[in-house]
Structures are given as C-alpha cells and as structure tokens.
Amino acid sequence: MALISFRGSPHGGSHKLLPEWNRQPRITPTTIIDHSIVGSALGAWFYFRDSTGIESHFIVRGARSGSADGHIWQLMDTGRQADANLNANAFAISIETEDNGDPDDFPWSRAQLASLRWLHAKLRAVHPTIPRRRCPSPRGGGLGYHSMWGAPSAWTPVAGKLLALDTLVPTPDGLLALREIRVGATVFDEQGEPCKVTATYDDLPERAWRIMFDDGLEVLAGGEHQWVTITRGQRKGYFRRDRPRDRHRGPRPDGYPLDWARWGKVRNTDEIASGILASDGAYQHTIPVARRLRLGERELAVDPYLLGVWLGDGGERDGVITAGFERQLRELGVLGNKHAPQDYLVASADQRLALLQGLMDTDGSNCSGRGVEFTSRSEALADAVVWLASSLGQRVRKSKGEARFRGVSFGPKYRVTWASTVPCFRIPRKAARLHGSGNGSGETLPSVRSQSRQIVRCEPVPIQPMRCLTVDSPNSMYVITDRCLPTHNTCPGRPVRVAQWENELLPAFLRAEEDDVLNDEDRRWIHAQLQHFGMLLMAGRTGTVFNSSDLREFHFGQWQSNPEVRDQVLERMTQVVYRLLKGQNSVFNDNNFPDDEPQENIRALAARLEVLQQSVDELRAQLSRLPPTQEGPPP
Amino acid sequence: MGELSDANLAPVEGDCISHIPAEVKDAAAVEHGNREPADTPVRPAELV
Numbered sequence: 257m258a259l260i261s262f263r264g265s266p267h268g269g270s271h272k273l274l275p276e277w278n279r280q281p282r283i284t285p286t287t288i289i290d291h292s293i294v295g296s297a298l299g300a301w302f303y304f305r306d307s308t309g310i311e312s313h314f315i316v317r318g319a320r321s322g323s324a325d326g327h328i329w330q331l332m333d334t335g336r337q338a339d340a341n342l343n344a345n346a347f348a349i350s351i352e353t354e355d356n357g358d359p360d361d362f363p364w365s366r367a368q369l370a371s372l373r374w375l376h377a378k379l380r381a382v383h384p385t386i387p388r389r390r391c392p393s394p395r396g397g398g399l400g401y402h403s404m405w406g407a408p409s410a411w412t413p414v415a416g417k418l419l420a421l422d423t424l425v426p427t428p429d430g431l432l433a434l435r436e437i438r439v440g441a442t443v444f445d446e447q448g449e450p451c452k453v454t455a456t457y458d459d460l461p462e463r464a465w466r467i468m469f470d471d472g473l474e475v476l477a478g479g480e481h482q483w484v485t486i487t488r489g490q491r492k493g494y495f496r497r498d499r500p501r502d503r504h505r506g507p508r509p510d511g512y513p514l515d516w517a518r519w520g521k522v523r524n525t526d527e528i529a530s531g532i533l534a535s536d537g538a539y540q541h542t543i544p545v546a547r548r549l550r551l552g553e554r555e556l557a558v559d560p561y562l563l564g565v566w567l568g569d570g571g572e573r574d575g576v577i578t579a580g581f582e583r584q585l586r587e588l589g590v591l592g593n594k595h596a597p598q599d600y601l602v603a604s605a606d607q608r609l610a611l612l613q614g615l616m617d618t619d620g621s622n623c624s625g626r627g628v629e630f631t632s633r634s635e636a637l638a639d640a641v642v643w644l645a646s647s648l649g650q651r652v653r654k655s656k657g658e659a660r661f662r663g664v665s666f667g668p669k670y671r672v673t674w675a676s677t678v679p680c681f682r683i684p685r686k687a688a689r690l691h692g693s694g695n696g697s698g699e700t701l702p703s704v705r706s707q708s709r710q711i712v713r714c715e716p717v718p719i720q721p722m723r724c725l726t727v728d729s730p731n732s733m734y735v736i737t738d739r740c741l742p743t744h745n746t747c748p749g750r751p752v753r754v755a756q757w758e759n760e761l762l763p764a765f766l767r768a769e770e771d772d773v774l775n776d777e778d779r780r781w782i783h784a785q786l787q788h789f790g791m792l793l794m795a796g797r798t799g800t801v802f803n804s805s806d807l808r809e810f811h812f813g814q815w816q817s818n819p820e821v822r823d824q825v826l827e828r829m830t831q832v833v834y835r836l837l838k839g840q841n842s843v844f845n846d847n848n849f850p851d852d853e854p855q856e857n858i859r860a861l862a863a864r865l866e867v868l869q870q871s872v873d874e875l876r877a878q879l880s881r882l883p884p885t886q887e888g889p890p891p
Numbered sequence: 892m893g894e895l896s897d898a899n900l901a902p903v904e905g906d907c908i909s910h911i912p913a914e915v916k917d918a919a920a921v922e923h924g925n926r927e928p929a930d931t932p933v934r935p936a937e938l939v
Contacts, residue, residue: 261938273931294909299916302923303908310908340907357913382939402907412907 258334258382265378266370267326273333274304274311280336285383286397287348288376289341289411290761292753296320297329297354304331312340316372318354319365326367328375334383341402343394343410349379349386350402353753360522363752373764380765390762399765401757405455418461418478418722424737425725426647428551430598431738434723445729446484446517446742448547448649455726460719465525468713470539471653473739478722479526482744484733485541485711486512486520488534495704511707512544517731522744529714539710546740548649553604558584560600560607561682564614567594567637596640605648609678612644617683622690626675626706633659638670639738646739650674651706675706709741 262269293300297317304311313332317324332338340350351372356362364372376399380386391400394410403412421435428442428450437443441453461478468474486494497508513519523541534540556563558581566585585591600611615637620630630641638654645652652674659669681687727734727745735742908916 258939259933259937261935271931271933272928277931291907292909293916294911295913295916296920298923298925298927299913299918299920300908301928302919303911303916305928307919312908342907352908357917359909402909412910 260328260330260334260375260378260382262328265328265374267324267328267367269328269330269371272301272329272331274331276311277332278336280311280332280338281346282335283337283346284385285334285347285349285379286385286387287344287391287400288379288386288398289344289348289350289400289402290372290757291340291350291352291402292355292359293352294355294359295357297352300352300354301329301331310339312350312352313338314349314351314375316351316353316368316375318356318368320354320356325365326371328371334379341411347397348400348411349383351375355753359753361752364756369756369760372761376761376765388766390766399762401754404754409455409457418457418459418481418724419736419743420464420476421458421721421723423475426549426735426738426740428602430602431643434725434736437723437725443725443727443734444546444549444740445727446544446546446731446733446735447514447729448549449729450550451727451729451734453725454728456723457726458721458723461722462719463526464717464719464722465529465714466717467525467528467711468715469543469709469741470712471651471709471739472655473709473737473741475737475741475743476717476720476722477525477743478724479529480524481724482522482524483528483541483543484517484520484731484742484744485523485528485543486516486708487542488536488538488540490520491542509704511704514547516544517733517742525714528711529716532711532714539712541711542708543711543742544708545646545649545651545706546735546742548605549647549735549740551602551604551608551647554599554602554607556600556603556607557587560603560611561614563588563590563596563600564611564616565618566614567596567640568615568618568620568632594634595636596644601640601643601647608644609648609680612641612648612678612680613682615641615644616680617686620681620686622676622681622686623673626677626690628674628676628680628690630672631669633667633669635668635670638672641672643738645672645674645676645678645680648678649740650676650678651709652739677706 259271260269291312293315297315297320300312300315311332313330313334315329315331317327317329319325321327334349337345338350339345340352341348353364353368353372380388385397386399387397389398391398391404394405400411403409405411419434421433423434424431425434425437426444427437432441437453437456439453439456442450443453445451461480463479464476465479466474466476494512495508496502497505520543528541531540558566562581566581567590582591588597590597596611600607603611616628616630619632619637620628622628630638632638632641642652642654652672655671655673657669657671659666676690679687679690681690725734725745726732729745732745733742734745
C-alpha cells in the first residue's frame with residue numbers, strides 16, 4: 257500500500273482516490289511514465305471516475321488551475337495497477353499532467369516541473385524497485401514519458417501520423433520506400449541536414465488522403481499525419497509592403513525565412529483537408545521547399561559534368577563526345593542503358609549540380625527569366641533531373657507529352673520545368689539568359705513562388721497500411737519523395753514537453769537526489785537559520801525574512817555537495833534581503849542610490865549588509881566543516 | 892532490475908486519456924458543476 261505523503265512537496269498535494277484505488281491488481285512498480293492530459297485535471301478526474309476503465313496514479317495540476325498550479329492529486333495506490341499505459345500497466349506508475357488542451361505548444365509550468373521533479377524522487381524513494389535511469393526499452397524500468405516509443409507503441413494504442421508505405425524517402429544511399437526505412441537510418445530535414453530515424457510505426461489510419469500540390473506532386477497520408485504549413489494570412493502578412501505601417505519593415509523579402517518550420521504551424525492532414533481555400537479564395541496552405549540536401553562528396557569515375565553532357569547528347573552505344581571514354585562508361589553500366597548512376601545522384605551538392613549542368617547544357621533550355629526546362633524522351637533522365645534539381649532546393653514540375661517532328665510522332669517525351677535559383681547552365685549563352693545570374697555570384701536570387709508548394713486539393717482514398725517515422729532533427733521534420741517535400745514526423749509525445757522532459761526532468765531524476773527531498777527536520781533547520789538572518793538584519797525587529805515558499809526549490813543534497821549551488825543560494829538569499837531592505841526604506845531605490853541617499857541611511861544599510869555578509873560567511877564555514885558524507889544538517 | 896517477463900506484457904484493452912478530446916473531458920467536469928472532487932480522508936499513518 258502506498259499513499260504518498262505530500263509533506264515537503266513544493267506545491268502541496270491531496271488524495272482524491274478513485275473508487276477502484278485499492279481494488280485493481282497489485283503491482284511492483286519499476287517504471288514511472290509521465291503523461292499529458294490534453295485538457296483539465298478536473299475533466300480528466302471525472303472522466304476517469306465515470307466514463308472509462310482507465311485511470312492514472314497521479315494528476316499534477318497546471319497553470320489552468322490558477323493558484324493550484326503544481327498541486328498533486330493522488331488517484332490510485334501506487335502499489336495497484338492503473339490502466340493508462342497499455343502493455344506497461346503491470347509495472348508502471350502513471351502521472352498525468354494538466355495542460356491547456358493544446359500541449360503541443362504549451363509547456364509544463366515551473367510549478368508543474370518542480371512538482372514532477374519532487375514526485376519522481378519521492379516515488380523512487382518509496383519504490384526502490386524503480387531504477388534511477390531513463391527507460392531503456394518499453395519493458396525496462398526507469399523514468400519515461402507516455403509516447404517515448406512512438407504512437408502506437410507498447411505504451412499507447414493511439415495511432416500515429418502515417419504516410420503510405422511506398423512513399424519515397426531521400427537517404428544518403430538514394431531514394432528508399434518508407435517501408436524499407438529502419439530505426440537508425442539517416443534521412444534529411446527541411447534544412448537539408450542529415451538526421452537519424454529514432455522510431456518507426458506501422459498502423460492503419462482511420463482516414464487516408466491524397467494530398468495534391470500545385471507542382472503536380474501527390475502524397476498519400478493518414479488523417480493525423482502532420483505537416484508544417486504557412487497559411488495565406490501568414491504569407492500576406494509576411495510579404496506585404498503596401499501599407500503605411502509596412503514602411504519600417506524594410507524591403508519585401510525574397511523568400512521565406514530560413515526558420516520557416518518554427519514560424520509555420522503543425523497541422524494534420526484532416527485539418528488541411530477541411531480548409532483548402534482561404535476566405536479570399538486563394539490556396540490556404542503553403543509548404544516551403546527544403547534546402548539543398550547535404551550529401552558527402554563521392555569518388556566518381558567520370559567527371560559529373562562530362563557524364564551529364566554525354567547523357568544528354570552522347571551516342572547511347574559508344575563514348576562519342578570524348579575519345580577513350582567508353583571504358584569508364586561501360587564500368588558505370590550506362591552504355592546501352594542511359595541513366596544517371598546512383599553514385600552520381602547521391603554525390604555532394606557541387607557534384608550533383610555539375611551533373612545537372614551537363615544535362616541542362618545539352619538537353620535543357622531557358623524560356624524566360626528563371627524559367628528553365630529539360631526535355632527528353634527518356635523518362636529515366638527526366639526523373640534524374642527531377643531528383644537533382646529537387647535535392648538542390650528547386651521546385652520542379654514534370655509533364656509528359658508527345659515528341660513530334662514534322663508531324664511524325666516519336667513517342668512520349670518528358671519535360672521538367674522549374675524557376676531556377678541555382679546556376680543550372682555552364683554554357684555562357686544559356687547561363688547569361690538565366691535571369692539574375694549576371695550578378696557575379698553565379699547563383700540567382702530566389703523567388704517566393706519557386707520556394708514553396710501550395711496544397712491545391714485533398715481527396716479521401718481507401719485506408720491502407722501506413723508507416724510513420726520519428727526523427728531527431730531540430731524541428732522534427734524530414735523530407736519525402738523525390739521532390740524533397742518537408743513533412744513533420746510523428747511526435748513521440750508533445751514536442752515542447754518532451755524537450756522539458758529530456759532537459760529538466762530526466763537529468764533531475766538521474767542525479768543522486770534522495771537528499772533533494774528535503775525532510776521536515778532539514779527544512780526547520782534552514783528556516784531557523786534564515787529567520788536568524790532576518791532578525792539580525794532587522795536589528796532587533798522581529799519578523800520572517802524568508803517564508804517557506806522561498807525554500808520550495810531548495811535542494812539540500814545539492815547545497816551540501818555542490819559549492820556552485822551553495823554560492824547560488826547564498827547569492828539568492830543576499831538578494832532577497834537586499835530587496836527587503838530596499839522595500840523598507842522608501843528613500844532608497846535603484847535610481848537615487850547612493851548619491852541622493854541620506855548618509856545615515858547609507859551607514860545603516862552598510863551596517864546591515866555587513867551583518868549579512870558575516871552571517872553568510874558563518875553559514876559557509878559551518879557547511880564547510882560538514883563531513884562530505886554526512887547527510888543531515890548540523891545540530 | 893527493471894526487465895520484466897513477457898507474462899507481464901499481456902495487452903490490456905483501453906485507450907489513454909490524452910486521446911480523448913479536451914471538450915469531452917471538459918464536458919465531464921461541467922456535468923459535475925466544475926466542482927473539485929472532495930479529498931479522500933487518509934490517516935497520516937497510512938502515508939509513506
């Protein structure tokens with residue numbers, strides 16, 4: 257039986273036990289799992305009680321509860337099973353945390369974090385069977401959070417954010433179908449930087465959609481799959497400069513900010529499908545293109561530009577263009593089978609650009625301004641150009657037509673067109689015509705249109721098995737398809753709270769912190785010391801300088817073991833007393849001290865601060881005399 | 892410590908509270924007048 261005493265908890269706690277609090281099967285806890293309610297503590301409590309067979313052991317109230325922020329409710333005996341963790345119910349203690357209903361963007365409050373830290377340490381003290389570590393697996397003990405293994409996973413049945421299994425994903429080894437992506441694989445984020453896949457999940461979505469973009473790209477995604485999009489309103493607000501109040505904003509930006517993924521909002525496919533058009537009839541959702549993918553340089557048998565030229569204009573069965581060229585071409589396997597070899601497609605950005613330049617100098621042309629076009633009867637070459645340009649941050653369109661010459665059909669032809677922001681020609685005649693390339697940098701200025709895709713349609717499709725990934729990129733994004741479309745990964749929990757969990761709660765739990773749970777004796781002693789300060793400072797006046805709330809985040813274990821923490825706390829005490837002194841002397845404030853301060857006040861202040869300094873030194877000396885292993889306070 | 896046998900891993904039916912829309916939970920609270928449930932009296936000796 258374990259009902260927790262909340263004495264010493266930073267924001268208090270109470271027992272609001274559910275009817276089944278001591279009737280569920282007995283468990284030996286080895287794991288603590290933090291959850292986020294998506295809603296209010298009150299609603300969750302009643303929902304637990306009245307409507308479901310599920311329950312959690314604790315609820316930590318949040319900012320939504322006003323002055324009760326951080327207050328802990330215990331709902332279940334921690335030695336009994338609470339059914340909130342699917343396969344982990346038989347060994348996990350679950351802690352729900354109140355949020356504002358939108359936990360994706362709403363962090364835990366400071367009070368909640370303090371209470372969670374305290375509760376984790378307390379549970380570890382009450383149940384030594386919980387190892388002090390991060391949960392290493394869904395079956396391993398330690399501290400975890402509800403969706404740390406993904407969703408769905410061993411701890412949650414909730415479906416994740418899914419994409420069709422045959423969706424292509426760019427990797428350093430080329431394009432792989434989503435079904436072939438394994439944990440540990442490298443993919444790329446929207447900045448073109450490599451990132452790791454940390455989890456994969458397979459499931460059937462409740463709804464599935466075909467999302468169509470204005471460049472002809474189509475993707476199949478589950479209703480809950482997430483995207484980061486920029487709305488029509490955001491676009492207008494960001495780019496418009498026609499109002500008087502826009503004058504101070506400088507010139508109109510040439511494109512989306514580099515950190516657009518933080519600027520946009522995470523939306524799922526269902527949300528997007530329900531509002532394709534904005535109120536003014538324009539397309540509502542825009543997704544900027546990914547930046548050029550950062551791939552490593554490769555040892556290439558044939559110079560990529562030369563290969564591109566040969567692929568464009570060379571004889572298919574010989575090495576015409578350069579003498580003595582056949583052997584290398586044969587080794588590459590392209591003689592008689594014209595295509596861009598895989599090594600060239602996943603080479604560095606410069607090498608990919610060189611290959612693209614070779615192809616464009618021969619089979620490409622520029623129409624007007626930045627508009628460029630590649631035309632070929634070979635779909636393989638057209639697809640290679642689609643990939644090369646997309647992986648260099650271009651937004652391309654591919655279309656199919658009929659190749660006709662003097663009225664005679666020569667079969668299908670493929671066109672790839674885009675507004676180029678990279679120098680995709682080397683031949684001076686073509687390069688010069690590429691608008692903006694005459695600026696000497698060799699790279700054309702980007703345009704807004706060429707940097708984004710708009711979602712033009714979502715149509716429902718029959719549901720099918722799908723998969724989602726979790727990646728470790730900074731914005732939780734990765735790119736899909738040969739067009740490098742940025743999409744959001746499935747969130748293992750709530751991004752903001754997961755970051756807090758990783759950065760604050762887990763490190764606190766991992767520290768040797770049994771002593772951090774200040775016992776009442778420690779607390780009384782420290783309180784007495786501080787009162788002593790106060791009395792000295794008040795020069796005979798009685799009164800409490802510090803109240804118990806000042807001690808809420810005080811960690812006695814750290815005070816003893818860590819000189820830095822000790823100095824920080826002493827500094828904090830000094831500041832509190834300093835503020836108190838200021839408050840008690842209406843003449844004294846930051847603006848007129850010390851020049852306008854009456855001398856007697858300054859002398860009195862100096863005397864008080866001197867007393868404070870002496871007391872701090874005494875306390876420091878007392879602490880330094882404590883043996884390092886001694887855990888209790890001095891008598 | 893911590894690694895458990897497969898016997899403990901039999902799937903348990905059930906959803907999780909975070910998957911229930913916030914409005915539904917709010918409605919459950921409204922139904923009870925948005926009043927905080929009473930504390931359960933617990934004897935200090937029962938606490939750890």
